[in-house]
Amino acid sequence: MRESKSYGPVKESRFPTSLFAIFFGILLLMSGVHVGLIVLVNRMEWHVVIQCIIPMIYWGMVAAALTLFTRRKIRTAYEEPMHKLAEATSHVANGDFSVYVPAFHTQDKWDYLDVMIMDFNKMVEELGSIETLKTDFVSNVSHEMKTPIAIIKNYAELLEAEHITEEQRKEYAESIASAAERLSNLISNILKLNKLENQRIVPEVETYDVCRQLCDCILQFEEAWDEKGIELETEIEDAAMVEADASLLELVWNNLLSNAIKFTEPGGTVAVRQTREESLVKIAVSDTGCGMTGDVMNHIFDKFYQGVTSHSKEGNGLGLALAKRVLELMDGEIQVSSEPGEGSTFLVTLPAAGRSENRDGGNR
Numbered sequence: 001m002r003e004s005k006s007y008g009p010v011k012e013s014r015f016p017t018s019l020f021a022i023f024f025g026i027l028l029l030m031s032g033v034h035v036g037l038i039v040l041v042n043r044m045e046w047h048v049v050i051q052c053i054i055p056m057i058y059w060g061m062v063a064a065a066l067t068l069f070t071r072r073k074i075r076t077a078y079e080e081p082m083h084k085l086a087e088a089t090s091h092v093a094n095g096d097f098s099v100y101v102p103a104f105h106t107q108d109k110w111d112y113l114d115v116m117i118m119d120f121n122k123m124v125e126e127l128g129s130i131e132t133l134k135t136d137f138v139s140n141v142s143h144e145m146k147t148p149i150a151i152i153k154n155y156a157e158l159l160e161a162e163h164i165t166e167e168q169r170k171e172y173a174e175s176i177a178s179a180a181e182r183l184s185n186l187i188s189n190i191l192k193l194n195k196l197e198n199q200r201i202v203p204e205v206e207t208y209d210v211c212r213q214l215c216d217c218i219l220q221f222e223e224a225w226d227e228k229g230i231e232l233e234t235e236i237e238d239a240a241m242v243e244a245d246a247s248l249l250e251l252v253w254n255n256l257l258s259n260a261i262k263f264t265e266p267g268g269t270v271a272v273r274q275t276r277e278e279s280l281v282k283i284a285v286s287d288t289g290c291g292m293t294g295d296v297m298n299h300i301f302d303k304f305y306q307g308v309t310s311h312s313k314e315g316n317g318l319g320l321a322l323a324k325r326v327l328e329l330m331d332g333e334i335q336v337s338s339e340p341g342e343g344s345t346f347l348v349t350l351p352a353a354g355r356s357e358n359r360d361g362g363n364r
Protein backbone atom coordinates (compact mmCIF):
# COMPACT_ATOMS: atom_id res chain seq x y z
CA MET A 1 0.00 0.00 0.00
CA ARG A 2 1.14 3.53 -0.79
CA GLU A 3 -0.27 6.77 0.63
CA SER A 4 -1.61 9.04 -2.15
CA LYS A 5 -1.84 12.79 -1.33
CA SER A 6 -5.35 13.16 -2.65
CA TYR A 7 -6.84 9.69 -2.42
CA GLY A 8 -5.43 8.03 0.74
CA PRO A 9 -3.95 4.52 0.77
CA VAL A 10 -3.73 2.85 -2.67
CA LYS A 11 -2.49 -0.57 -3.77
CA GLU A 12 0.95 -0.62 -5.37
CA SER A 13 0.33 -3.69 -7.59
CA ARG A 14 -2.47 -5.01 -9.76
CA PHE A 15 -1.43 -8.63 -9.14
CA PRO A 16 -2.52 -9.99 -5.75
CA THR A 17 -0.03 -12.04 -3.70
CA SER A 18 -2.68 -14.76 -3.71
CA LEU A 19 -1.64 -15.37 -7.32
CA PHE A 20 1.37 -17.31 -6.02
CA ALA A 21 -0.93 -19.60 -4.05
CA ILE A 22 -3.12 -20.12 -7.13
CA PHE A 23 -0.12 -21.01 -9.32
CA PHE A 24 1.40 -23.20 -6.60
CA GLY A 25 -1.88 -25.08 -6.11
CA ILE A 26 -2.40 -25.58 -9.86
CA LEU A 27 1.18 -26.79 -10.40
CA LEU A 28 0.92 -29.23 -7.48
CA LEU A 29 -2.32 -30.56 -8.91
CA MET A 30 -0.84 -30.84 -12.40
CA SER A 31 2.23 -32.64 -11.05
CA GLY A 32 -0.07 -35.06 -9.24
CA VAL A 33 -1.95 -35.72 -12.47
CA HIS A 34 1.43 -36.16 -14.21
CA VAL A 35 2.54 -38.85 -11.71
CA GLY A 36 -0.81 -40.54 -12.12
CA LEU A 37 -0.40 -40.53 -15.91
CA ILE A 38 3.08 -42.08 -15.70
CA VAL A 39 1.81 -44.85 -13.44
CA LEU A 40 -1.11 -45.44 -15.81
CA VAL A 41 0.96 -45.64 -19.01
CA ASN A 42 3.45 -47.99 -17.24
CA ARG A 43 0.64 -50.27 -16.25
CA MET A 44 -0.76 -50.31 -19.76
CA GLU A 45 2.64 -51.44 -21.04
CA TRP A 46 2.27 -49.31 -24.17
CA HIS A 47 5.06 -48.69 -26.61
CA VAL A 48 7.82 -46.54 -25.11
CA VAL A 49 7.25 -43.77 -27.69
CA ILE A 50 3.60 -43.46 -26.67
CA GLN A 51 4.68 -43.49 -23.02
CA CYS A 52 6.84 -40.41 -23.79
CA ILE A 53 4.29 -38.64 -25.98
CA ILE A 54 1.37 -38.77 -23.51
CA PRO A 55 3.10 -36.69 -20.74
CA MET A 56 4.37 -34.23 -23.42
CA ILE A 57 0.85 -33.72 -24.74
CA TYR A 58 -0.37 -33.35 -21.17
CA TRP A 59 2.22 -30.66 -20.30
CA GLY A 60 1.57 -28.92 -23.61
CA MET A 61 -2.09 -28.60 -22.62
CA VAL A 62 -1.11 -27.37 -19.14
CA ALA A 63 1.23 -24.72 -20.68
CA ALA A 64 -1.54 -23.60 -23.08
CA ALA A 65 -4.03 -23.29 -20.19
CA LEU A 66 -1.54 -21.30 -18.10
CA THR A 67 -0.74 -19.02 -21.07
CA LEU A 68 -4.46 -18.33 -21.59
CA PHE A 69 -4.93 -17.66 -17.88
CA THR A 70 -1.94 -15.25 -17.70
CA ARG A 71 -3.00 -13.49 -20.90
CA ARG A 72 -6.48 -12.95 -19.53
CA LYS A 73 -5.04 -11.56 -16.31
CA ILE A 74 -2.72 -9.17 -18.18
CA ARG A 75 -5.56 -8.10 -20.47
CA THR A 76 -7.93 -7.25 -17.63
CA ALA A 77 -5.20 -5.77 -15.42
CA TYR A 78 -3.35 -3.64 -17.99
CA GLU A 79 -4.52 -3.77 -21.58
CA GLU A 80 -8.19 -2.89 -21.06
CA PRO A 81 -7.47 0.13 -18.81
CA MET A 82 -4.71 1.28 -21.17
CA HIS A 83 -7.00 0.98 -24.23
CA LYS A 84 -9.71 3.02 -22.46
CA LEU A 85 -7.15 5.63 -21.44
CA ALA A 86 -5.70 5.76 -24.97
CA GLU A 87 -9.19 6.28 -26.41
CA ALA A 88 -9.91 9.08 -23.92
CA THR A 89 -6.54 10.70 -24.62
CA SER A 90 -7.27 10.78 -28.33
CA HIS A 91 -10.64 12.53 -27.63
CA VAL A 92 -8.80 15.15 -25.54
CA ALA A 93 -6.17 15.57 -28.26
CA ASN A 94 -9.04 16.38 -30.64
CA GLY A 95 -10.37 19.07 -28.29
CA ASP A 96 -13.15 17.10 -26.57
CA PHE A 97 -12.78 17.85 -22.85
CA SER A 98 -16.00 16.11 -21.82
CA VAL A 99 -14.39 12.66 -21.51
CA TYR A 100 -14.43 10.87 -18.19
CA VAL A 101 -12.84 7.48 -17.59
CA PRO A 102 -14.40 5.70 -14.62
CA ALA A 103 -12.12 3.97 -12.09
CA PHE A 104 -11.92 0.19 -12.39
CA HIS A 105 -12.50 -0.55 -8.73
CA THR A 106 -14.51 0.92 -5.90
CA GLN A 107 -12.55 3.58 -4.00
CA ASP A 108 -11.57 1.32 -1.07
CA LYS A 109 -9.82 -1.00 -3.55
CA TRP A 110 -8.11 1.63 -5.67
CA ASP A 111 -4.62 0.89 -6.97
CA TYR A 112 -2.09 3.14 -8.71
CA LEU A 113 -3.81 2.77 -12.14
CA ASP A 114 -7.15 3.91 -10.70
CA VAL A 115 -5.33 6.89 -9.18
CA MET A 116 -3.65 7.64 -12.52
CA ILE A 117 -7.06 7.55 -14.22
CA MET A 118 -8.59 9.84 -11.60
CA ASP A 119 -5.68 12.28 -12.04
CA PHE A 120 -6.21 12.13 -15.79
CA ASN A 121 -9.91 13.02 -15.31
CA LYS A 122 -8.93 15.94 -13.07
CA MET A 123 -6.41 17.18 -15.63
CA VAL A 124 -9.00 17.02 -18.43
CA GLU A 125 -11.53 18.89 -16.29
CA GLU A 126 -8.95 21.62 -15.56
CA LEU A 127 -8.03 21.88 -19.22
CA GLY A 128 -11.72 22.11 -20.12
CA SER A 129 -12.36 24.91 -17.65
CA ILE A 130 -9.30 26.86 -18.83
CA GLU A 131 -10.56 26.48 -22.39
CA THR A 132 -14.06 27.68 -21.38
CA LEU A 133 -12.60 30.60 -19.44
CA LYS A 134 -10.52 31.58 -22.45
CA THR A 135 -13.42 31.47 -24.88
CA ASP A 136 -15.74 33.18 -22.36
CA PHE A 137 -13.14 35.89 -21.83
CA VAL A 138 -12.72 36.53 -25.54
CA SER A 139 -16.48 36.63 -26.15
CA ASN A 140 -17.04 38.91 -23.12
CA VAL A 141 -14.34 41.34 -24.24
CA SER A 142 -15.70 41.38 -27.78
CA HIS A 143 -19.22 41.96 -26.49
CA GLU A 144 -18.14 44.81 -24.18
CA MET A 145 -16.18 46.45 -27.00
CA LYS A 146 -18.96 46.21 -29.55
CA THR A 147 -21.34 48.67 -27.83
CA PRO A 148 -18.99 51.68 -27.49
CA ILE A 149 -17.58 51.07 -30.96
CA ALA A 150 -21.12 51.05 -32.41
CA ILE A 151 -21.90 54.30 -30.54
CA ILE A 152 -18.74 55.97 -31.84
CA LYS A 153 -19.52 54.84 -35.40
CA ASN A 154 -23.16 56.03 -35.29
CA TYR A 155 -22.41 59.44 -33.81
CA ALA A 156 -19.46 59.97 -36.14
CA GLU A 157 -21.85 59.35 -39.07
CA LEU A 158 -24.36 61.81 -37.58
CA LEU A 159 -21.62 64.40 -37.19
CA GLU A 160 -20.92 64.13 -40.91
CA ALA A 161 -24.42 65.38 -41.75
CA GLU A 162 -24.39 68.94 -43.00
CA HIS A 163 -27.45 70.44 -41.35
CA ILE A 164 -26.96 69.87 -37.68
CA THR A 165 -27.26 72.48 -35.03
CA GLU A 166 -24.36 73.49 -32.80
CA GLU A 167 -26.18 71.88 -29.87
CA GLN A 168 -26.51 68.55 -31.69
CA ARG A 169 -22.87 68.67 -32.73
CA LYS A 170 -21.88 69.15 -29.09
CA GLU A 171 -24.17 66.34 -27.96
CA TYR A 172 -22.80 63.89 -30.56
CA ALA A 173 -19.21 64.79 -29.74
CA GLU A 174 -19.91 64.24 -26.03
CA SER A 175 -21.41 60.82 -26.76
CA ILE A 176 -18.34 59.88 -28.79
CA ALA A 177 -16.05 61.06 -26.01
CA SER A 178 -17.95 59.11 -23.33
CA ALA A 179 -17.98 55.92 -25.47
CA ALA A 180 -14.25 56.33 -26.08
CA GLU A 181 -13.68 56.77 -22.35
CA ARG A 182 -15.67 53.62 -21.65
CA LEU A 183 -13.57 51.73 -24.17
CA SER A 184 -10.38 53.07 -22.69
CA ASN A 185 -11.52 52.12 -19.13
CA LEU A 186 -12.37 48.64 -20.33
CA ILE A 187 -8.99 48.14 -21.93
CA SER A 188 -7.06 49.54 -18.99
CA ASN A 189 -9.04 47.33 -16.56
CA ILE A 190 -8.38 44.25 -18.70
CA LEU A 191 -4.68 45.07 -18.81
CA LYS A 192 -4.54 45.62 -15.04
CA LEU A 193 -6.37 42.38 -14.35
CA ASN A 194 -4.19 40.48 -16.76
CA LYS A 195 -1.02 41.85 -15.14
CA LEU A 196 -2.28 41.06 -11.65
CA GLU A 197 -3.43 37.58 -12.58
CA ASN A 198 -0.10 36.65 -14.07
CA GLN A 199 1.62 38.40 -11.18
CA ARG A 200 3.72 40.28 -13.67
CA ILE A 201 3.73 43.28 -11.43
CA VAL A 202 5.00 42.57 -7.99
CA PRO A 203 3.05 44.98 -5.80
CA GLU A 204 5.19 47.89 -4.63
CA VAL A 205 4.67 47.39 -0.96
CA GLU A 206 5.14 50.42 1.29
CA THR A 207 4.02 51.35 4.77
CA TYR A 208 1.40 54.04 4.54
CA ASP A 209 -1.70 55.47 6.19
CA VAL A 210 -4.79 53.84 4.72
CA CYS A 211 -7.13 56.27 6.54
CA ARG A 212 -5.70 59.21 4.64
CA GLN A 213 -6.04 57.31 1.39
CA LEU A 214 -9.67 56.47 2.17
CA CYS A 215 -10.45 60.13 2.87
CA ASP A 216 -8.80 61.21 -0.40
CA CYS A 217 -10.79 58.63 -2.36
CA ILE A 218 -14.05 59.65 -0.70
CA LEU A 219 -13.40 63.28 -1.61
CA GLN A 220 -12.97 62.35 -5.25
CA PHE A 221 -16.57 61.07 -5.26
CA GLU A 222 -17.98 64.22 -3.63
CA GLU A 223 -19.50 65.49 -6.84
CA ALA A 224 -21.10 62.11 -7.58
CA TRP A 225 -22.81 61.71 -4.20
CA ASP A 226 -23.83 65.39 -4.12
CA GLU A 227 -25.41 65.07 -7.56
CA LYS A 228 -27.41 62.03 -6.47
CA GLY A 229 -28.35 63.51 -3.09
CA ILE A 230 -26.73 60.65 -1.22
CA GLU A 231 -25.77 61.10 2.40
CA LEU A 232 -22.26 60.03 3.28
CA GLU A 233 -21.28 58.81 6.75
CA THR A 234 -17.69 58.16 7.74
CA GLU A 235 -16.07 56.69 10.83
CA ILE A 236 -12.39 56.67 10.11
CA GLU A 237 -9.51 56.78 12.59
CA ASP A 238 -6.78 59.44 12.44
CA ALA A 239 -4.29 56.94 11.11
CA ALA A 240 -3.92 53.22 10.46
CA MET A 241 -0.75 52.01 8.85
CA VAL A 242 -0.83 49.13 6.41
CA GLU A 243 1.89 47.52 4.35
CA ALA A 244 0.49 47.45 0.83
CA ASP A 245 0.74 48.80 -2.68
CA ALA A 246 -1.12 52.12 -2.37
CA SER A 247 -1.90 52.48 -6.08
CA LEU A 248 -3.49 49.02 -6.18
CA LEU A 249 -5.52 49.50 -3.01
CA GLU A 250 -6.82 52.76 -4.45
CA LEU A 251 -8.49 50.66 -7.17
CA VAL A 252 -10.33 48.73 -4.45
CA TRP A 253 -11.66 51.81 -2.60
CA ASN A 254 -12.61 53.54 -5.84
CA ASN A 255 -14.57 50.57 -7.04
CA LEU A 256 -16.34 49.93 -3.72
CA LEU A 257 -17.30 53.60 -3.45
CA SER A 258 -18.39 53.91 -7.07
CA ASN A 259 -20.50 50.75 -6.71
CA ALA A 260 -22.09 52.00 -3.47
CA ILE A 261 -23.02 55.31 -5.14
CA LYS A 262 -24.09 53.66 -8.40
CA PHE A 263 -26.40 51.10 -6.77
CA THR A 264 -27.98 53.48 -4.22
CA GLU A 265 -31.09 55.47 -5.08
CA PRO A 266 -31.09 59.27 -4.55
CA GLY A 267 -31.66 60.07 -0.89
CA GLY A 268 -29.93 56.90 0.30
CA THR A 269 -26.88 56.61 2.54
CA VAL A 270 -23.36 55.36 1.94
CA ALA A 271 -21.17 54.69 4.97
CA VAL A 272 -17.43 54.06 5.24
CA ARG A 273 -16.30 52.63 8.56
CA GLN A 274 -12.75 51.75 9.47
CA THR A 275 -11.81 49.82 12.59
CA ARG A 276 -8.88 47.87 13.97
CA GLU A 277 -8.91 44.45 15.51
CA GLU A 278 -5.60 43.17 16.85
CA SER A 279 -3.26 43.16 13.86
CA LEU A 280 -5.99 43.73 11.29
CA VAL A 281 -7.38 46.87 9.72
CA LYS A 282 -11.00 46.54 8.66
CA ILE A 283 -12.81 48.82 6.25
CA ALA A 284 -16.54 48.45 5.62
CA VAL A 285 -18.29 50.21 2.76
CA SER A 286 -22.06 49.99 3.24
CA ASP A 287 -24.97 51.39 1.33
CA THR A 288 -28.74 51.47 1.56
CA GLY A 289 -29.05 50.66 -2.14
CA CYS A 290 -30.75 47.94 -4.14
CA GLY A 291 -28.85 45.06 -2.46
CA MET A 292 -28.26 41.66 -4.01
CA THR A 293 -29.81 38.21 -4.00
CA GLY A 294 -27.67 35.23 -2.93
CA ASP A 295 -27.40 34.18 -6.55
CA VAL A 296 -25.99 37.56 -7.61
CA MET A 297 -23.61 37.57 -4.62
CA ASN A 298 -22.16 34.23 -5.74
CA HIS A 299 -20.99 35.79 -9.00
CA ILE A 300 -20.03 39.40 -8.27
CA PHE A 301 -16.30 38.58 -8.16
CA ASP A 302 -16.44 36.88 -11.58
CA LYS A 303 -14.96 38.82 -14.47
CA PHE A 304 -17.54 40.72 -16.56
CA TYR A 305 -20.40 39.78 -14.25
CA GLN A 306 -23.02 42.47 -13.86
CA GLY A 307 -26.02 41.59 -11.74
CA VAL A 308 -28.11 44.76 -11.97
CA THR A 309 -28.93 45.06 -15.65
CA SER A 310 -30.33 48.61 -15.31
CA HIS A 311 -26.78 49.78 -14.52
CA SER A 312 -24.93 47.53 -16.93
CA LYS A 313 -24.20 50.47 -19.22
CA GLU A 314 -22.04 51.91 -16.47
CA GLY A 315 -18.91 49.80 -16.16
CA ASN A 316 -17.93 46.38 -17.41
CA GLY A 317 -18.20 44.13 -14.37
CA LEU A 318 -14.46 44.03 -13.83
CA GLY A 319 -14.19 46.23 -10.71
CA LEU A 320 -14.81 43.57 -8.06
CA ALA A 321 -12.75 40.94 -9.90
CA LEU A 322 -9.87 43.42 -9.81
CA ALA A 323 -10.49 44.29 -6.16
CA LYS A 324 -10.48 40.63 -5.15
CA ARG A 325 -7.24 39.94 -7.00
CA VAL A 326 -5.55 43.01 -5.48
CA LEU A 327 -6.55 41.93 -1.98
CA GLU A 328 -5.32 38.40 -2.61
CA LEU A 329 -1.92 39.84 -3.48
CA MET A 330 -1.94 41.98 -0.31
CA ASP A 331 -2.86 39.06 1.99
CA GLY A 332 -6.19 40.77 2.51
CA GLU A 333 -9.77 39.62 2.19
CA ILE A 334 -13.06 40.93 0.91
CA GLN A 335 -16.45 39.77 2.17
CA VAL A 336 -19.91 40.83 1.21
CA SER A 337 -23.24 40.76 2.97
CA SER A 338 -26.40 42.02 1.36
CA GLU A 339 -30.18 41.86 1.38
CA PRO A 340 -32.22 42.65 -1.73
CA GLY A 341 -33.85 46.05 -1.29
CA GLU A 342 -32.02 46.71 1.99
CA GLY A 343 -28.45 47.48 0.89
CA SER A 344 -25.01 45.91 0.88
CA THR A 345 -21.85 45.92 2.94
CA PHE A 346 -18.40 45.11 1.58
CA LEU A 347 -15.89 44.36 4.33
CA VAL A 348 -12.19 44.56 3.48
CA THR A 349 -9.66 43.15 5.93
CA LEU A 350 -5.95 44.03 5.65
CA PRO A 351 -3.01 43.11 7.84
CA ALA A 352 -1.80 46.16 9.82
CA ALA A 353 1.77 47.31 9.31
CA GLY A 354 2.99 47.06 12.91
CA ARG A 355 1.26 47.18 16.28
CA SER A 356 3.40 50.00 17.71
CA GLU A 357 2.52 52.32 14.82
CA ASN A 358 -1.16 51.51 15.16
CA ARG A 359 -1.79 52.52 18.76
CA ASP A 360 -2.13 56.28 18.32
CA GLY A 361 -5.46 56.54 16.48
CA GLY A 362 -8.69 58.18 17.58
CA ASN A 363 -12.04 58.47 15.80
CA ARG A 364 -12.55 61.30 13.36
Ligand SMILES: Nc1ncnc2c1ncn2[C@@H]1O[C@H](COP(=O)(O)OP(=O)(O)OP(=O)(O)O)[C@@H](O)[C@H]1O
Nearest residue numbers: 259260263300306307308315316317318319320344
Ligand atom coordinates in the same frame (compact mmCIF):
# COMPACT_ATOMS: atom_id res chain seq x y z
N1 LIG B 1 -23.02 48.07 -3.61
C1 LIG B 1 -23.63 47.24 -4.44
N2 LIG B 1 -24.99 47.10 -4.38
C2 LIG B 1 -25.64 46.25 -5.22
N3 LIG B 1 -25.02 45.48 -6.16
C3 LIG B 1 -23.68 45.59 -6.26
C4 LIG B 1 -22.92 46.46 -5.41
N4 LIG B 1 -21.61 46.32 -5.74
C5 LIG B 1 -21.56 45.43 -6.74
N5 LIG B 1 -22.80 44.99 -7.06
C6 LIG B 1 -23.12 43.99 -8.09
O1 LIG B 1 -21.92 43.35 -8.49
C7 LIG B 1 -21.73 43.51 -9.90
C8 LIG B 1 -20.25 43.54 -10.21
O2 LIG B 1 -19.66 44.70 -9.68
P1 LIG B 1 -18.33 45.27 -10.34
O3 LIG B 1 -17.86 46.41 -9.53
O4 LIG B 1 -17.41 44.11 -10.54
O5 LIG B 1 -18.81 45.71 -11.79
P2 LIG B 1 -19.52 47.05 -12.26
O6 LIG B 1 -19.55 48.05 -11.15
O7 LIG B 1 -20.83 46.67 -12.87
O8 LIG B 1 -18.53 47.53 -13.41
P3 LIG B 1 -17.06 48.18 -13.22
O9 LIG B 1 -16.67 47.99 -11.78
O10 LIG B 1 -16.21 47.42 -14.17
O11 LIG B 1 -17.20 49.62 -13.55
C9 LIG B 1 -22.47 44.76 -10.25
O12 LIG B 1 -22.84 44.82 -11.61
C10 LIG B 1 -23.70 44.66 -9.33
O13 LIG B 1 -24.66 43.78 -9.88
Ligand SMILES: [Mg+2]
Nearest residue numbers: 255259315319
Ligand atom coordinates in the same frame (compact mmCIF):
# COMPACT_ATOMS: atom_id res chain seq x y z
MG1 LIG C 1 -17.79 48.51 -10.10
